[in-house]
Amino acid sequence: MKIGILTFHWAVNYGAILQAYALQEYLKLEGHDVCIVNYKPKNYDDTILNFIRKYKFLKISEYLLERKKELRLSNFRKKYLNQTERVCSCKKISNLVTGFDVLISGSDQVLNPYFLATGEGNKNGSSAYYLGFNFDGTKIAYAVSFGCITYPEEQFSIAAKYLKSFSMISVRENTGKNIVSSMGIKNVSVAPDPTLLMPYSFFDNLADQYEGKVSRDYTYCFFIRNMKERKSLIKDRTRDLIWNNDLGDSSVESWLYLIKHANSVITDSFHCVVMCLKFHIPFVVITELNGNVGMNDRFYTLLTPIKMVNRILYKNSLNEIEIILSTKIDWNSVDMYLNALRNIGKKFLNF
Template sequence: MKKAGIITFHCADNFGAVLQTFALSKVLENFGLSAEVIDFLPKEITNLYTLFPDIRYTLNQQGYSSALKAILYRILHCRKIKTRISNFGKFREKYLNLSESSFLTADELLKEKPKYDYYITGSDQVWNPDLFSKIGGSYFLDFAPDNSIKISYAASIAKKVEPEFEPFFEQHLKRFDYISVREKSSKGFVSKFTDKEVWVTLDPTLLIDDKDWESICDFGNKYDEEYIFVYDLVKAPEIVSLANRIAKRFNCKIISFSGGKGYINWHSRFSTASPTDFLGLMRNAKFVLSTSFHGTAFAIIFNKPFYTVPHPTRGSRMTDLLNSLGLNERLVKSIDDPGIIDDIDYAKANRNLACLKQKSLEFLRTALEIA
């Protein structure tokens, strides 16, 4: 059995990060491959989620004021953070096939060079310049042997790449055998640095259907009333106001993972939720309000009525997804006048999704030499 090594953000205690890792692994296994997640644990990612961050590193990266707030937050919410870390750790242990060796730095990866038949980077923001400017080329597979098959699957850049980083892109993209990106808005940029075809492919979470996700949902008795589910990464007062209006429209409560001012009066918050809790709460929601790409993706997977409020710095990926599925009317352009709120006719959207899924799987079959 041939073996594929995946490098991505599996170590982030973030729902989208671990669930897209699970999804890509499952797709590769469905192709008859042995899929292994390379246990790369760079400080640039893990320091954001650990209970005891490296203080010197945090000060250097965030400055005194932001670092102090981050450290105080961990002290005040120590018990919740510890529970959340444990829940994500249990998910990885149960559902992800991690490499036997762990790698804390890019140098360790380059030195050991873990061996696979296929090397895959993605999905998620593996090509975000804020990251590779600090880590280097690990998420560009610089540790993979020259004669190996190197693949990017639905790699996301997430933001504008400044001209100073373009030579880095050009140097590293030359080594790839197959390239796909997650956003249409990234295709033109990446194409400048390679003569290979650049595909646009779906986020891995959209490659497996709702039944696959339901098989790992936690349907525990955490909540037995109707509710709208808010997955908000922005925490702007306008989002709180919109959520309250939607809840009033449906005459139901609000469940959110968010904390902070404005959220405290909501009926319930699940700040320690596990990835399987997230799936269960999303699956059972009456309505979904999201400022997250993966919040939007799972609303679509479970065919939920939803609104998406574009993230102020990462909104293009949400816009691209909704446009490709013919769901652009669910994108909130004005908080004061969000537009329609009725149920969505998912028949057309699901047909569009099936076509995009077929094309994405075709890319993987081609790259993995599967007939």
Template sequence: MKRIGIVTFFQSYNYGVWFQAYATQAFLRGRGYDAQIVNYSNLHDDEKLKMAFKGKNSYMGYLISFAKNILFGGMHYYRKGFKKHLNTFYSLSSEHCTQIENLSDLHYDVLVAGSDQIWNPETTGGTLDPVFLLQFGIADKRISYASSIGSTEIREQDKALMKKALEEFSYISVRETFAKQQLEKIMNRNINVVCDPTFLLTGEEWRLFAKQYSDYLENDQKYILTYFVSLEKYSEHCINLVKTYSESLGLPVWAVQFTRYYSKNCDKKILGASIADMIRLIEHAELIITDSFHGVALSVNLGKNFVAVENRGNPYRTRNLLSRLNLLDRIDMDIENYSKVDYSNVTVLLNDFRKESVDWFCEAIEN
């Protein structure tokens, strides 16, 4: 049995991070590999947590909101949710560390640079993290699966480092066509585009997972689920969009939030849900309105009706996915043009993409 070490974000207070890390490990374990997540986090990973508490326009807004959550327990919900899934859903390497030096003795058959924006310096304190470029430990093979650079071009000062590090990889795949184009400019090799790890598990597998680990919804309830990860949630466009859908469909709004304070335009606030709870919330919603890439991805995978609010600070991820599935019209779709998603063709496209990605991943490990 091959031992596989997965290097990715997994400790952020961010559902997308949790979903993709769990899915990568679950997929590999389901294929019979001894897969574990390397228990490493970047020192600047707490910036994701800070953004969750940031106010509309100012650092003072962040401080006020952060203080409120310390005083009134808002952070408690997400610590609780994080610990719940960390202890239940992950198999980790030994002690947690934040320094590459502590990883030098790790030995795997295969090291996998996992998904999410691990190659985006904006997520790692302004510099590329060599751990996410697999510059540590002992491994027979180094590969990347669905790694992302976000929506920014590779900086001149990073090109040499990335080229040198990635030359040590046996196989390279990325999540977006944008990343493929950027990397192929600096490397004389083909870069593959594969699906996000959350698609490695089918919608039915996600439903079974949620059924096993969550009893969040005991009664049939109809609602619109909103999940926002960017400052778009404060925009007049977004607020009006949600309000219009709620009034037109006659449904209450359930808002997934990182704090108890940012939104008053909802009927119910969801705080501290585990990833299994989130799957159930998406599965049972009448409509999902989200600017989150993984919110969109899971809505598609579960065959749900959704509206994708454009995340203008990081648009390529969602646009790339929806373009591939012929669903670009779901971006900022207003109520006048709203219709339920016709999944007959989408399912065919998604299954083909999934099969291509699974075949590539397995070949990269075994070849």
């Protein structure tokens, strides 16, 4: 079958790109003709207008680092993702996917209400990831996330209308299942992130493509948010810490290398945790909010079945990091669990 994937493949984020690549490659292995529908609104482009409108000049150093990172990620997309021509408007997707048998929305937080309301700038919403455009084929949501635990009332009916046109829906988090069920939709399942569909060797090969080398022992600290605050709080003189892109390389390959060869990892990234599980690296997750609230549910959904929620640490309890990292992990049980998750995903995608 000819399958198109709609996801945040364009985000300046390692996990977003890897989950898109993993889903593409898994479906190809199943014999399908697969491509990434290259939809990206103009308001997410790196332009002077957006630079000013989003006040990026107030954090110029962060902007320059992100721009450098995007250059590397852009190369990865061109090399590995089979993308259609680009469209910037949800309305134009329909013509682009004529002749497709199946469209898959997901994974990642593609169904977040913020994008539905403002995805194409200002008050211009976008139903692209709800597949809210003319399409005669089969609509599937795979391991989608809402990025919230309660869907906003003002957009609830709109989201429900679009989701009811899907033939199959799976979500990434348990709270997502509750949201979809509350919309009157039955037969909703929880499925693993696409990165969990692919074996260890898939990511190991990418990590080995990094040409650099770190010869010392280190703990890798990777944070998507609040890194300045985390640096001020994580002051461990007994460990050699490498932060984010300290080596000067922002590529996907270097990121995977740093996780694979670390003694341990401290992070706030869901996909970084997934890679730690695959590479057998002890880790701690630092959360901004306390408990299973907000976006924390993705960690709880992933780690609860293997009794590893003790590795989810609220930011005000960082004194427990060493205790957690020194706790042994039964990696055989982890591998069995990851294999079980993969089978769940495979069963859902067996259409």
